Amino acid sequence: MRSGTESLSPQPWPWPGHPRVLIEHVDESAGMNVAAGLRQAGYAVAVCPGPTQSARCPLAGDDGCEVAHGADVIVSSLGLGTPQSREVLEALRARCAGIPLIVEVAPEEKAEWADLLQGCEVVVSPVAPEELVAAVRGVLAIRAQGG
Amino acid sequence: MRNPFRSETEAFRFLLFTLGAFAAIAVASLLGGAWAGVPVWAVLTVAAAAFYLVPRRAAREIRTAPPHVGGAGERQVLVVVDGAAADESIVRAIEEASTGYRKRVLVVCPARVSQLDHWASAVDGARAQAERYLDESLACLRDAGIKARGEIGDEDPLRAIEDALRTFGADTILIVTPPEGREGSAARDVVAGTRARFALPVMRVSVGAGATVTAARE
Numbered sequence A: 001m002r003s004g005t006e007s008l009s010p011q012p013w014p015w016p017g018h019p020r021v022l023i024e025h026v027d028e029s030a031g032m033n034v035a036a037g038l039r040q041a042g043y044a045v046a047v048c049p050g051p052t053q054s055a056r057c058p059l060a061g062d063d064g065c066e067v068a069h070g071a072d073v074i075v076s077s078l079g080l081g082t083p084q085s086r087e088v089l090e091a092l093r094a095r096c097a098g099i100p101l102i103v104e105v106a107p108e109e110k111a112e113w114a115d116l117l118q119g120c121e122v123v124v125s126p127v128a129p130e131e132l133v134a135a136v137r138g139v140l141a142i143r144a145q146g147g
Numbered sequence B: 001m002r003n004p005f006r007s008e009t010e011a012f013r014f015l016l017f018t019l020g021a022f023a024a025i026a027v028a029s030l031l032g033g034a035w036a037g038v039p040v041w042a043v044l045t046v047a048a049a050a051f052y053l054v055p056r057r058a059a060r061e062i063r064t065a066p067p068h069v070g071g072a073g074e075r076q077v078l079v080v081v082d083g084a085a086a087d088e089s090i091v092r093a094i095e096e097a098s099t100g101y102r103k104r105v106l107v108v109c110p111a112r113v114s115q116l117d118h119w120a121s122a123v124d125g126a127r128a129q130a131e132r133y134l135d136e137s138l139a140c141l142r143d144a145g146i147k148a149r150g151e152i153g154d155e156d157p158l159r160a161i162e163d164a165l166r167t168f169g170a171d172t173i174l175i176v177t178p179p180e181g182r183e184g185s186a187a188r189d190v191v192a193g194t195r196a197r198f199a200l201p202v203m204r205v206s207v208g209a210g211a212t213v214t215a216a217r218e
Helices: A028-040 A083-095 A107-112 A129-144 B008-032 B034-053 B088-098 B115-120 B124-143 B157-167 B184-197
Strands: A020-025 A044-048 A073-077 A101-105 A121-124 B063-065 B074-081 B102-110 B148-153 B172-177 B202-206
Touching: A020 A028, A028 A044, A028 A073, A028 A129, A073 A083, A073 A129, A083 A101, A101 A107, A101 A129, A107 A121, A121 A129, B008 B034, B063 B184, B074 B088, B074 B124, B074 B157, B088 B102, B088 B124, B088 B172, B088 B202, B102 B124, B102 B157, B124 B148, B148 B157, B157 B184, B172 B184, B184 B202
Parallel strands: A020 A044, A020 A073, A073 A101, A101 A121, B074 B102, B074 B172, B102 B148, B172 B202
Antiparallel strands: A044 B063
């Protein structure tokens, strides 16, 4: 995830009472579509385009990410094809361990990166926004039951 | 530009900086003679000017949006009136954004102030102009049969939008700007900044453009 700490609002999630979903998506319009679906379902959303070639995800460094730490669910659609995207997933697993993590992967990635995906809710792409909404509802329900 | 007197915290920080600067100049003069304080003064002045005057880069790339509020058949439209009162083009843009839905409309008019007024805290003129734009915009919507409520926003349009979104779950943001070619870079920056900051469809509506509505993603 890219850093934006300096210009972030004092409250990155200023909507109390609504579950907050962080969407990580490399494709801007696809990320916006997912966000629109989740908003309609009553979730506050944040869309992150993921790390760039030159900027490391702050979550993988010392900075941390206020938005990720404040989320109730994280949806990662960054793929696992690059070292940067795998580093983000590792950082999410390590530093946001208590937050349900839904990872969208290509069919061939599911088996190849099985260890990395352990403990994550895995959805195989292509995923329709309504499927992601259902997955978010599912992990939040499990969390509410103490799972 | 940052106003050092914008809040108590900023004013207190400015006071501490000023005291620290005077102390540094005094120490330099005591240790190195009367003229030794001059370069210290110059360096500190340049540093302070850079801190307060150089615009900060909008580094935020994580975009946020509030949850949709209301039923599935409802659309909430946030209209930001920036630099010109809305005319009939906003009516068409609202209809486009909410066709087939019940609509709720909030009009926000940032009380833009010049840099000089900002420093002098002389905001009455800006507020009066914002109120005029707001009244004219609401009247335009009322004439078209669109019920809307309105409010004056922060002098920083992006902050005004952020404030509005805390309580208004907008599905679309429409930004009213002066006519194409006369809007100036500030208005273009607001449109670009809004798109960069919020995970919502953002459309620019140029006053006097007739049916022209700039697409959400140019």
